[in-house]
Amino acid sequence: MAEVTIKDVAALAGVSAATTSRVLSGNPATSSQARVKVAAAVKELDYRPNAQARALRSTRSDSIGLLVPDVRNPFFADLAHTVEQAALSQGYVTLLGNANEKKVQQDRYLDTLISRRVDGIIVAPLGDGGGSIHALIEREIPTVFVDRTVDGIDVPSVTTDSKVGIRQTVKHLAALGHTRIGYISGPQATSTGRDRFAAFTAAVADAGLSQDSDLVYFGDFQAGSGSAGVHALLQLDDPPTALLAADSLMAVGAIAILHKLGLGIGTDIALVAFDDIEWFALLNPALSVISHSVEDMGRIAVDLLLQVIAGESPQSVVLPSELVIRASSMSPILPAASRRKN
Amino acid sequence: MAEVTIKDVAALAGVSAATTSRVLSGNPATSSQARVKVAAAVKELDYRPNAQARALRSTRSDSIGLLVPDVRNPFFADLAHTVEQAALSQGYVTLLGNANEKKVQQDRYLDTLISRRVDGIIVAPLGDGGGSIHALIEREIPTVFVDRTVDGIDVPSVTTDSKVGIRQTVKHLAALGHTRIGYISGPQATSTGRDRFAAFTAAVADAGLSQDSDLVYFGDFQAGSGSAGVHALLQLDDPPTALLAADSLMAVGAIAILHKLGLGIGTDIALVAFDDIEWFALLNPALSVISHSVEDMGRIAVDLLLQVIAGESPQSVVLPSELVIRASSMSPILPAASRRKN
DNA sequence: CGTGTTCGTGGAATCGATTCCATGGAATCG
């Protein structure tokens, strides 16, 4: 334990620990001689303050927590990246937790983050307001929801307005002649799952398309359920001619099984995905997507959180979504006769 | 500041803080009555120990740091995921840092992690052994390198033996008739960049293929340089008929520009990428890859780190790599006459 | 020239938990 402490620095600089601390924290009540002597001693000893001790006394840790449902989901990886960069530029370090789409793991991480006394938490929540999410509110720990929200819990949030993008998509598909659109939905236990489903239902009704409830498959935002969804939808007596997947991972699963079944995306069946991912444009055919800005979402989430930490009560922000048409949904529908049936 | 401390718990339970601490840390020197009373008080007050104070006194923080060069690189996102899960199962939380392929940011994060007194650090290093990497060693902070290493710095590591996979790839491409293979290399400032380049050079020589140095483009492991590399290689007087990209992001860049140029992957030009990513199999045509196990890498890195923390000196581990042939490199080479030239 | 500010500084208390040490009561042994 040859740990260098503030006392060692103080001794070498020939001043007290109190003065050393003042110099290090930029307190103006210090003489220039003290400043240079301390600076020299710090350099000489390669001193790094113990963040734990500092946090214990000053009750701020200069760190925030970010809890995402799944780091491997490119959308959340991007989010982690932007949040982390934005936080860093404000002097905060980000502790990343991965709930792995499991409520118990979410609770486990929230507990840990609370224990470590992070200054605030950004979370894309899953489940209802029970468990540790509730504890956050009770302890008045600065919290911001990102991407998703939780009913009955009133904290600032940054979310996407999925209505516009989904309405555009349905209209676009209808214009190509599609009347039966299959929807691979997210879980109704998440706010994004519910919102997008509601938006889809409304858009389909408005466009006068089939509202057959068989056309909706409820997945879990993971790749596997995208495959399962396609499988189920294609086995209908009157299968859909276009598909909309409520997130990128389920779209990946859908693409995988469509390949396997030998169905041509964009020709045999149209496909649109929610969430824009760099690679989707590289697929052949390129995938149409409902795009929304991760960068804005991450940046704004950090902004809001810092405001909450500062004691303010910022308004929630809703970001727009927008359809980006690519080859996977460009061809007009084929006459029924020439379509294969699975 | 309605923070619940161990004293509150002690008071409610009718015992001292010392006893409460013993109960909470599972010290056997406690009576069963004390245990039940403390447990009840903890529950009643919803007490969470202050991890900072605990770490300050006990000099362990039960946390490890993971520093990756880029979270948005799916390979490192996967790595983050497995490391985090493996660490969690051993009772450690992971603090994720993102160097963003920048040495200054790497140093910034290492400093922060050192300040926070993490129990150990897993890092995929960039740059030479200077800066904060050096400080890690000097302070004898348990460190493990993952994926990459740093010359002259002797810490346990988990890396991939790229030789086998690259040799298989070159042999495979040669068998299809390719004689000029373009190589989009990683930066020579990273160990993986150097290793893979050396392996490629050796394999090409062994197979008796063209060793034209113009066939090598030096990129930076990011998508943009993949595009730039393809661009440069195709402008040669005698352009390559097959390409090998040294990581997944550069492969993504390569695919993007090949699409843009209207060149058919697997037909006009063969393409193989290092790093297996779930989506690569979904591309049309599916991408041939040199695959290595991220799961193993992450799990073993955590294993090694825990051993180092425990004071042992484990051996470094080298994992195998292997060629997975898919459609992007399956067709025999076309006769030169029928190939378009760019 | 004395009184009153201003200003840099050091001593000491403090944050919340862990842990050494001493204590007193119960259990065990000769």
Add this chain to the structure above:
DNA sequence: CGATTCCATGGAATCGATTCCACGAACACG
């Protein structure tokens, strides 16, 4: 039955930094 061991327990020191408070020197003003 007295002496010894054992064991649960509480008091107090401790980890490393921050910050309140008081002190003394320097300076300005009347």
